[in-house]
Amino acid sequence: GAGVSQSPRYKVAKRGQDVALRCDPISGHVSLFWYQQALGQGPEFLTYFQNEAQLDKSGLPSDRFFAERPEGSVSTLKIQRTQQEDSAVYLCASSLGYTKGVNEQFFGPGTRLTVL
């Protein structure tokens, strides 16, 4: 079946521009996560959704970062007034959800954001 997909795969933005990154999770997956992966480092947690509810946004680095999942499927990560330090790969992951116990998070291919 189809895995997690993300678009665009690459995004170049000028400093100060707003960007929107899209994630399509695996169909039926309740949980959705966003991670930020800087070059040469491990992914770092940004935010977590269970269906449409954003249950944890403790990893969002500033109020310029905003995520939503209005219908409990597709999610969008929006970054306002981008800065050079926002340059990273943004990974989306989905899983079956907590009612199934702890279970595998499946990752998308990521969106590589470069802020000039």
Add this chain to the structure above:
Amino acid sequence: GENVEQHPSTLSVQEGDSAVIKCTYSDSASNYFPWYKQELGKRPQLIIDIRSNVGEKKDQRIAVTLNKTAKHFSLHITETQPEDSAVYFCAALIWIKAAGNKLTFGGGTRVLVKP
């Protein structure tokens, strides 16, 4: 919050030899420990995981061990092959029902298998 340390950061082995990667975690409440393999420009993919009620798990050439007392876990790859070359990440998770299950990752180990 949870902190995961991973060593070494790079590992070069001869084809056929074994590779060992070690991780430590800080929060004794962590109860799930997956390992991901990430090839250049690709997505992280789960290769093996272990839960806190298990001390060791094996899947063909890959094994993971967990020492809860010492709060460390290790990945062992035997009979390494060139296609094992990649970056490997360990992670820890505190699974709390309905409260989310975010992964905390180590910094990664770049493994190079030389033919």
